[in-house]
Amino acid sequence: xxxxxxxxxxxxxxxxxxxxxxxSSQSGHNTVSWYQQALGQGPQFIFQYYRxxxxxxxxxxxxxxxxxxxxxxxxxxxNALELDDSALYLCASSLRxxxxxxxxxxxxxxxx
Amino acid sequence: AxxxxxxxxxxxxxxxxxxxxxxxxxxxxxxxxxxxxKQPPSRQMILVIRQEAYxxxxxxxxxxxxxxxxxxxxxxxxISDSQLGDAAxxxxxxxxxxxxxGNLIFGKGTKLSVKP
Numbered sequence: 044x045x046x047x048x049x050x051x052x053x054x055x056x057x058x059x060x061x062x063x064x065x066x067s068s069q070s071g072h073n074t075v076s077w078y079q080q081a082l083g084q085g086p087q088f089i090f091q092y093y094r095x096x097x098x099x100x101x102x103x104x105x106x107x108x109x110x111x112x113x114x115x116x117x118x119x120x121x122n123a124l125e126l127d128d129s130a131l132y133l134c135a136s137s138l139r140x141x142x143x144x145x146x147x148x149x150x151x152x153x154x155x
Numbered sequence: 156a157x158x159x160x161x162x163x164x165x166x167x168x169x170x171x172x173x174x175x176x177x178x179x180x181x182x183x184x185x186x187x188x189x190x191x192x193k194q195p196p197s198r199q200m201i202l203v204i205r206q207e208a209y210x211x212x213x214x215x216x217x218x219x220x221x222x223x224x225x226x227x228x229x230x231x232x233x234i235s236d237s238q239l240g241d242a243a244x245x246x247x248x249x250x251x252x253x254x255x256x257g258n259l260i261f262g263k264g265t266k267l268s269v270k271p
Contacts (some may be wrong), residue, residue: 076214076259084158085246085261086200133200135259141250143190144259146200 045070047136047147055153056124063139064119064150066134074098074140075117077109080131080149093140119150129154157182161262168237169270175222176232176265178247180210187251190259191221191232195243203245206230234267242269 048067056062068075074093078086088101092111103135115136123127131151135144158181168174180189191203206214206223213221218238222231234241246263 078259083263085248085263086259088258088260091258101258131198135200141188143202143205145202146192148197148199151198 047134047145048145049132049134049150051150052148053081053151053153055155058124058126058154060124061120062124062152064121064132064134064152066117066119066136066147068115068117068134068136069145072136072138072145073115073141074137075111075115075136076132076137077104077117077119078135080133082130086133089119090139098140124154126154128152129152156171157184157249157251157260159247159260159262161245161247163265164263165266165268167270168234168241169262170237170239172237173233174215174237174267175233176228176234176245176247176267178232178262180228180230180247180249180260182228182249182251184251189223189230190248190250191219191230192246192248192261193243194246194264200246203235204232217249237269239269239271242267 076091079087080086090100091098095111108120110118131149133149134147137144187208189206193201218235244264248259250259
């Protein structure tokens with residue numbers, strides 16, 4: 044059974060640019076959640092996708108958007124990058140909303 | 156608003172000893188669940204233990220156990236026979252079945268060091 048994978052591992056972008064982060068969910072999991080973890084903080088919920096539909100969103104601006112594909116993999120897109128977007132972005136998959144969430148290794152985004 | 160508070164930024168334990176990490180939470184939901192996650196320096200968040208709020212019995216997973224006090228809104232993690240591999244950031248998290256079910260709310264974490 045393959046766990047949750049994320050790509051890329053690290054990314055450096057310039058303020059104002061756009062970025063796409065990718066996540067492959069664990070086999071059999073149809074729900075994917077994205078979190079932002081700033082340095083020294085706990086993860087903060089960005090949004091969740093269930094069967095290709097957004098199923099909840101945290102307090103993040105619309106320039107954070109997502110997508111889930113028929114194979115349940117997912118993308119997180121961030122437009123007009125700001126310095127404060129520098130963080131570890133975590134993806135988690137689960138069998139269903141409310142079940143245990145299993146996390147990927149994260150993508151470290153640095154905005155300069 | 157739902158909140159999770161971890162009041163111990165750092166803790167230290169001697170190898171083979173027992174340590175307890177504290178967590179308090181606040182919610183108006185009657186049906187919710189609680190987790191402890193471990194995040195080693197490798198960054199990957201690992202699920203340690205889960206507790207359903209409707210269950211009175213405290214969850215246990217090998218050397219890890221919780222003390223769930225629903226009335227006090229307290230959810231502490233006890234690690235017995237601590238091992239060097241237990242050194243990590245530990246996060247307490249809460250989720251609920253209503254509304255946005257994907258919304259896990261995390262505390263700020265406790266950094267656990269294990270001394271040989």
